[in-house]
Amino acid sequence: MNTQTLMVQGTTSDAGKSLLVTALCRWLARQNVRVAPFKPQNMALNSAVSADGGEIGRAQAIQAFACGLAPHTDMNPVLLKPNTDSSAQVIIHGHAIGNMNARSYHDYKTIALKAVLESHTRLAANYDKIIVEGAGSPAEINLRANDIANMGFAEAIDCPVILVADIDRGGVFAHLIGTLALLSDSEQARIKGFVINRFRGDIALLKPGLDWLEQHTGKPVLGVLPYLQGLHLEAEDALPATYNPDLNPTEALMHIIVPALPRISNHTDFDPLRLHPQVNLKFIGPGETIPPADLIILPGSKSVCADLDWLCQQGWETAIRRHLRYGGKLMGICGGFQMLGKQIHDPNGLEGKTGGRTGFSFFDMVTRLAPDKLLRNVQGTLALNDAAMTGYEIHAGITTYDSSYEPAAYFDNKSDGAISQDGLILGTYLHGLFESTAACNALLSWAGLDGNIQSLDYHAIRETTMNRLADSINQHLDVNQLYQLLNLNKVSAE
Structure with a gap:
């Protein structure tokens, strides 16, 4: 044997x-x-x-x-x-x-x-x-x-x-x-x-x-x-059922909600936030009331157009627009970033039906899904406070948008993502940003966490x-x- x-x-x-x-x-x-x-x-x-x-x-x-x-x-x-x-x-x-x-x-x-x-x-x-x-x-x-x-x-x-x-x-x-x-x-x-x-x-x-x-x-x-x-220990696939056991949600200084998309991908992006001593992060499933929050994050998706349909059916578009009117922050990661644009085209039916869909139009940008994925690990800085970060890209989308937007991140003489002119919306293709302590702190500060932010060393926890x-x-x-x-x-x- x-x-x-x-x-x-x-x-x-x-x-x-x-x-x-x-x-x-x-x-x-x-x-x-x-x-x-x-x-x-x-x-x-x-x-x-x-x-x-x-x-x-x-x-x-x-x-x-x-x-x-x-x-x-x-x-x-x-x-x-x-x-x-x-x-x-x-x-x-x-x-x-x-x-x-x-x-x-x-x-x-x-x-x-x-x-x-x-x-x-x-x-x-x-x-x-x-x-x-x-x-x-x-x-x-x-x-x-x-x-x-x-x-x-x-x-x-x-x-x-x-x-x-x-x-x-x-x-x-x-x-x-x-x-x-x-x-x-x-x-x-x-x-x-x-x-x-x-x-x-x-x-x-x-x-x-x-x-x-x-x-x-x-x-x-x-x-x-x-x-x-x-x-x-990072979940292999299913959404985690538990949150930070040491945190009373009513005492949290930052409230973050994430829609539990039917084809949510890389939800491990949010593990550092689930463990953060000042953050109450909650996944919102189908039929659940969408609560007030400081930050809404649209996560990655394996079926962006279908999950965007689901978001609208669940009332998220209305909730997001109301959230932004009152000064709340919105972040999109990978597929969630693609949703923030004007159009998503899927001419080859890579993620389901051929065709595409209109996005939320928060950014003047268009995404076209292509057969070849971009796969890479990166390190660089966020535009926010020049915070050091590491991350990784896994996506099939080719996104074009107005060059006047400030990028969200810089690495290898390249830039990634965009920040809206009013500073309320940030989109990025980079997964894993919250694992970098400096980047996590910078993003939480941008989202409105005031005062002394308690740093979380996610890699040490791992x-x-x-x-x-x-x-x-x-x-x-x-x-x-x-x-x-x-x-x-x-x-x-x-």
Whole structure:
């Protein structure tokens, strides 16, 4: 069996696969093991630009950081970005090859598997260990044929698997036993142990169930990870359900609202704001009342025209215009920036129906969607206070607008975005701006946060999270069994 690679699969989506892979990556990296993350196939609208100029799932970029590595397209060779309920943009080795409906992609998987195995082979040649994240559940029997995301991949390279389940959801033993029962004999044999995630309470009360599970399956429980209060790990796709637990919204000095677009992309842009000690950020979903705010941010979108229709149907255009009349600030990021212009043209139907749509017309600008995406990481300064910033671009739009607007940012002898003449509206193609402390402070000051702004070091929070996860491996999992699974001696004391 291939002990260079260890795969983590889950009984359900959000069972803890991303968390456990991130934890194992940092745990091994702290012991000087050359380790890399890998996810054969990811379906997500949160993506990152890799060091080699491609696009991968943001979760794999974070896992790369946990390994002390720059993200690379080989870490996520197949990325699916849904643009409707039944179709998605297919990205292979970091670059879009087109849109496919579910049935077409199902047939395409045999070709996609070749890309997956090529990437795994390259990683295996450069790293000692590879920690792989599955997708969804291996027990989705309707998707078993041509599977490349879970057991299909594990069988192809012959690697061991850990199965993780979330006890906070309830029914954890049914999830584990049911998943195991739906696997073939060879797949069942591949599972070398269980991890139970997000437990809170007295572990002694859980022990009879753990003992029964081991006796019933003949497989060990490798450990029980506790519910880690206050843990921040970027969501792979779904909008986060919790906000800053230490902040009373009524005491916040800055109120920010973001429409929860049906195809919202890179909502991780807002994680630093969710964690900020002076900011109350809220996503506003369908049918919810649009509350007063200091700042409205239109986020990125995978289907800009369709999401713009949704905004208008939900009453956002009226709310935004009223907000601006009273001096509120408005910001658009990527697709949200495109919405601020006069026209969005999609002649090739890249994001849905061919055609286009009229925008809000806050800026004198027109966007035309083109097949080739612009993918790049940048660093430079904001026009606001010349604040240092880093960010990244992922968009297919080519935007032209009046050169009299002050740009929002400068980098590499180029400029990005625009600021309205009255200073109330700012648009940018750059994701990740709030991760830069100086840029975050400058944007909050522009939005009206007066007095002393408390700086938030988002990267330090991320590092603390990763180390906390690695610590939980030492404290709550059977590390000796992990060493055996990975064919490692106890490498070095952490």
